[in-house]
Structures are given as structure tokens and as C-alpha cells.
Amino acid sequence: MTSPCLDAERDHLAIMGRLFRGDFALEIRLGAALALFRVFAVPRISGLLAQTRAWERRPQQRLDRTVDLLSVLVEQGYDSGAGAAALARLNAVHARHAIANEDFVYVLAAFVTEPERVIGRYGKRPLRPVERTAAYVFWREVGVRMGIREIPGSFAAMQRFQMEYDARHRHFAACNQVTAEGALAAISRVVPAPLRGAVREVVLALLEPEVRRACGFAGEEPRLGRALDVLVAARRRVCGWLSN
Template identity: 25%
Template sequence: MLTLRTGKYTRQLAELDPAENYHEMVRIMAEHEFPLDTLIAGELAQLKTFGIPGIARLLHQTGRYEKESTKRLDDTKAILREIMQPGPDSPAGREMVGHLNQIHGFYKIPNHEFLYTLSLFIFETVRWNAVFGWRAMTVNEKEALYREFRDLGEAMNIQDIPPSYEAFEQWKTAYEQAHQTYTPEAEKVTVGILGGLAALLPVWIRPLTQTLVATLINDEQLLKVLGLKAPPLWQQRSILGLMKTRAWLGRHFNLWEKRSFADSRIINHYIHYPNGYQRMRLGPKVLVGRIYARKPLEQTD
């Protein structure tokens, strides 16, 4: 049900200090101020990692986006929620970070790839709101987002996290310029995630998934890197027109003005887990089985 936007959450965010209250600020943004935008940005952040050859190669080798894309998307959403909702420094958050670190420990992933992936969950959210959201994020909101994900990175033992929002943004830009390139693996994994994303959309819009995603990526170079073609201009203009209408509506109405997005059917809907999930069993089945059996890895799924 549409409710008039009162601006109370915007005012709360403006009154909070990102140096002290960044977790509360991120919670307000994710549950009331920019909830759906944050969710969509997180999905696109995953897709953008494929532009790095090492990441695309590993993801192709595991086959998780190509063989069980909806499970991979569900696992990522659930794991991040289990960490970020209570906070990376909370007991529940630390427990889930430990679980995530154990899963990652089965692979030889260089620190710079962890760092780049971490950066995307910050800067894709900022980009999305600036281009498609009902308003752009403020300096303090960006700082809060940076600090929250910095905490996550530190909990994951990621090294050399840049010391400020601005420094991290510069690092991300330079990293993309140095490493982002097309590979066949990137194209294959992209096709896989598009299938998973289609399953999240209403049936009537699923045939347009690639057109929709390519338009929302809004980056011609990245489309080439991922092996995607830019849609015809008339399709792009139609989608962008709908997004402008959505932004206008968002300035005046808020679906989560009186309720939390954390309780909504959207965030709680998991295709692979229709009856709910066991939080410490999230992740690739074989790897989770190895964790619990305390056996060395013999194969990946």
C-alpha cells in the first residue's frame, strides 16, 4: 500500500553521525529510505564482478551461476542479510562471517578480488541511487555505507582497505581500468546469472530480462566486457522513462514508510528456500558438507 513519504527517515539520517551511528544509518536506508534500490544494486554488484577475469574464471569453474543460479543468488542475499542486519560486529554477524570465510577458504582467491567485490557493494548502491533512485545519497550516507562495509571487509580479513570513501572510490576506478576485460568465462557466467535474475521477476517480464539488465547497467564498456549488447534505443528509452516515473513516485510515496522492508515478502522470498533456510547451511552444498564433516576438499560443486 502506497503511503505518503513524510521525510522522517531522511531527517533521521541527517541527524545521525556516520562516524558513530553508521550501522543504524545503513539499517534505515536498507529498511525504509532506499530498500528496493539497495537490493537491486546488490544484485547488479554481483554481476559487475564478472568483468574481472580471475573472478569470472573461478565462478565458471565452480559452475554455480551457470548450474544453480537462483541458489547462488539466494545464498548471497541471505548471507549478506544475516551479516548486515545485526551488523558485522554483532555475535550473529561474526558467526556468519566465520561461515563465509570457511567457504571462501576452499578457494585461492587473491586479496585484490575480495577488495574489488567489497567496493561494488558500496559504489554500485551509490551509483544506482544517483541514476535511478528517488534521490541521490548524501555525503554522510555514503560515509556510513563505506564504514559498514569496511567493517565487513575487516571481519573477512580483507587487507589494504582504503582509509576513506574517496580513496576507495579512486582505487575501484583504477582497478577497473587496469583489470576489467572481456573473457569467454565472463560471458558464460553472465548468461547464467541472467537466468537466475529472470526467475526473480514476474513471468510477463522475464523475456525482457537481458534488455532490462543491460539498460540498468548503463555502461557501454561494461556491456562489452560481459558479452552483452546494448538494447535498441527505443527499448532503452522506454525503460528509462519508467524508471523516471518510479523515481517521481518515490519522492512522494513510500511503500515502507510505516513498515520495514525486512518484513516484506520481497526480501523474505527465496526461490531455492521456499520454506526458509538454515542460516549456517547457506552456501555450496559440497563445501558446507565439508565444513561440517571437517574433511579436506576433494571436489567443488
């Protein structure tokens, strides 16, 4: 449980560490994976990813790198030796391509808002205000160290930026589907083969409808959405009883 004495700005690393290792270990990792699909739903970003063919040829490697980067930054800190080295490698990869600053801001925003959305809908409780702000501060500081400019000044401002960017740039394109299918394949490989179809169903149910359609999954309306909502409601009731 987050101490009421913690300050979101000063103690954001400690707060993120507690969330990452404790109450929302699964939700934060899942939110980071779903953030990728939000990014894939934008052709001006997925088009570049499709050109590299990394999510088509080496999807598991790309997914593993994303999870490893998140773990290093949260567990060891962005200014630790390992954290700084990871960001340096990431910056070197990005430097090979002409990427607009607002695209960088959008990707950063996805890693702020998507875990919060997943926790709000599927976690045992919503994030507290201090936790939400700490998550924003954490990713803001990561963005600063990546040289990203004009980062929105709060969690709410980041959400507004994201909505405006989506309205301008998110729509279906073939390159969206190529990268999204690669990521789905990588996620599915973490379970035994007979369960991989279920993993696809779960991921599609977790995605926002607009993201799902823009990624080319419009014809695959998930059947598990209602079942997940029922399970989450039951989980929250049980957690409420246990905390009393």
C-alpha cells in the same frame, strides 16, 4: 529520513538499516545484484567462479545466498551471532581458493559503489553525504572482519581504486559470460515465465555499458534505457511535490 544528528562513523549500522528498510529498499538490493555483474566482468575473478560452476549449475542458490548475506549483515549486524556466522561461512569458502587481496578489495568496492550508483541514477533522490559515508564504513567493517587488507580509506578512494583496477583487469572473456548468464537466469526466475525476457532487458539497461560489453552482452544493446530515465524523472518530480 536520516536524522541530521547521526554520525556516519558511529551510526553507520543504524543509517544502513534505515536505508535498507526504507527509502532505498529496492535500490540497495538491486545494486547488490548488479555488483555481481561488475565482478563477473573481470576474468581473473569470473575464471575462478567458472571453475566451480556454481553460477552455471546452481545460480538461484548463489543469488539467494548473496541476498540473504546482505540482509543478515544489515538487519542484524556483522557482529551479531547470525552475522558473524555468515561471515565465517564466507571466509571458509574463500579459504579454499588462492584469491589475491586486491580482488577481495574490488569485490568489496562493488558492493559499496554499485548501490550508490543505482540510487543516484534511479532512486527518488541521491544519497546524502552522511548516508554515502555510512555505506562505506559499513562495508569497510565487513571487509575488516573478513581479513581483507589495504581497504581504501574513503568512499572516493574506493571509487578511484575501482577505476584503476577496471583499467588493468576488466575485459571480455568467455568465463565472464558463463557466470553472467547464470546470474541473469537466476534473476529472471523470480518473475513469471512470460516476463523473463523483459527482466533481461531491464537488467541489461541498468548495467554500465563497459560492464555489459565485458560480460558478453555487446550485441544486446538495451532498448529500455531511455524509458527508465523518463520514469525515474517522473518519480522524482512526484516525490518532490509530496515532500513540499
